[in-house]
Amino acid sequence: MSSTHGRGLLHLAAAVDQHVAGGPALFDVDSYVEAVRLAERGGLDFVTLGDSFARPGPDALGVLARVAPVTARIGLVPTVTTTHTEPFHVQAAVATLDWVSGGRAGWQLDVSATEAEARLFGRRPAEPGDELWREAGEVADVAARLWDSRDAVAGRFGGRDKPQHVDFQGAAFSVKGPSGLPRPPQGHPVRVVDATEGQARQTAARYADVALVRAVSAAQAGAVRDELRVAAKDLGRDPDGLRVLASLVVDLGGGEYAAAPGHGGGGPRPSAHGPLYRGGPVDLAELITAWHTSGLVDGFHLVPAEPRRDLERLVNGTVALLQHRSLFRTFYPGRTLREHLGLTRPANQYAGPVATGGDAA
């Protein structure tokens, strides 16, 4: 499953946020359920749901937990912030999402950098984003350690005979451990990081399984992908353990075929909400095919501009065409999000050479 040249399987993800950019968030559970089911009918790898303390909206992890029992295969990736939350509680909630979804959980790490968010908690002042992204990396690190700390495979804990203290000492917090929960079904639920900017890219290179890159051209996305892979390798990671997806806002309201000038062949255009593709579902399929076969991205994360309309056109138009051309899966061969992404189940870092390394039953 090497993707060295970006020519591995195409991976597709979609945002299921139920509000147009800047508009009010929805709390109606049925709209989320319908959106995720629709994405699942298209065989997408996963859906994302954004979250921030800075604007109104439901708790994203809660919403996707609500959706889990009424879906079967699709990956569920809520945004989980790491600045004003407890790392120990965050890992427990993400692990629990993995349990209730049968191994379909991921989490998109994000930080809370504004003064307004800091005042909602009153525990620490607002800090520069770079500091917070370094801390987000530490949260990813300690979460993985905690998930490994109680691995009762064949009655053994991480290859030893009892749960492991993790004794993690970060710059801003420390965690003794161990976790009380058994290791999640996927070992480590999938970590997603928007690697477009600054320190977030370093954190992605080190910890992400999936990096999102908001890019207006294949070349731009490819350059970031190369940089991430080199950085990952320098950090001792296998670069093939990192999937890089181009993240685009898609406005499919403009006709069946033609992309608006500059949105199709010339690539998406910059907009206030990120690179924007505007045009028909067919041209979007052409763009996806062209970027992917050029070997510059492993797939796409697509954000509908108009939630209902554009997700429907994306799945029934763009994805259906990609499937017809045998460029995208028509069913899920695997059960877990890691399997969809072609990522192996990570080894337990506490496992000694005697550990079996087998999957939990």
Added chain:
Amino acid sequence: MHLAAYVPGDGDSAGWGGGQGAGSVVGFASFARLARTAERGLFDFLLLGEGPRLPEPVTVLNALAAVTERIGLAATVDATSGEPYELARGSATLDHLSGGRAGLHVMASDAALTGDNLRRGRFLDRAERYPRAAELVQVARELWDSWTPDGVSRPFAHRGRHFDIAGEFGVPRAPQGHPVVIQSGGLGDLEGLGETWDFASVSVSASASGADVVLSRHLSLDSGRVFYADVKGRLAQYGRAPGALKIMPEVTFVLGGTHAEARERAVEVRRRRVSPEYAILALERIWGTDLSSYDPDGPLPDFDPVPEGGSDLARRQVAERWRALSRAKGLSIRQTVVEASGRPSLVGTPGSVAGTLDTLVREKAADGFVLVPYPAADGLDEFVDRVVPLLQERGAFRTEYEGATLRSHLGLGEPVWTG
């Protein structure tokens, strides 16, 4: 009569029957089974504990909202480490996603036992646990009320001893106004481990805080009636009606075709409730040190708990009590933990158990009961199949859900918007 099912976080009952594979401990299927059984039995709510061996309760309950339609879904939250913004947001989200079925069980854990995993460490003096929990609930209510019933968000600001926060709350007013607030009648983590409950302070704080339900452990007719009268008697001075606060003792139960059979099963259940691994874990939480080399079927440590600051005195007292218990009755570590984790228990035939529950409610010793089934996943089936119909025959329990929200099941009004 009101009924709830409870998977507490303080015990090995989280083990779903003990000794099974990892999947069965936290697997969603076990929770879904319990929730559906409780809903089949027309229970008011399912309560999930917060504890070292349980999955994160709010996440599980959001998922359970998808596989149930009427039953209330209540999560235990730790008031010692919790932040009001996050807690109010998570529970309001659950209320929205479940159509008005959310409950919030506020438990003040001992920071000395959990602080090593938290940003602020062991920051809280023992004496501050209850004041912080009370202020936490108060702030949550301010946040829930910061949206008008018409859906307009207004800024909030709270400055108190434990919290100094301001801004705008991110969730519109929930279907129930406020999720149902359940107060633990006990003292947090240590309570299941033999700590005495502080009768008066529970009574005062539950009445004053505006809690909707208070859990108790008074199951005998005499002590139940005293507690009930005390709590209900205090409500008027806070401007609350007697029915505004429901008193629900926690209770375990073992049924049998005959009394002798029930007693026989009870002996076996008591033994299996505490696995050897959990017995050592429970001991380590009191002694504050690695006891993995101790034999669960052997004697207790002969040294005092390792000082950690904060709760040293309480832990030493519990250790002394446990050692005295062990000496007096000749109990092993495991037997001592079994003996000390004291939820009242009902053992008998379905008829006798139904009669006891009915009497306790009729005699004003309780408004209902929070049942702790064993094993957690399917231990409630027998109660729902054999006891609930008898309660219904007596006219003591509902024969169908009348409303859609947890407040309606409990006969509680919507909280007055105090914006």
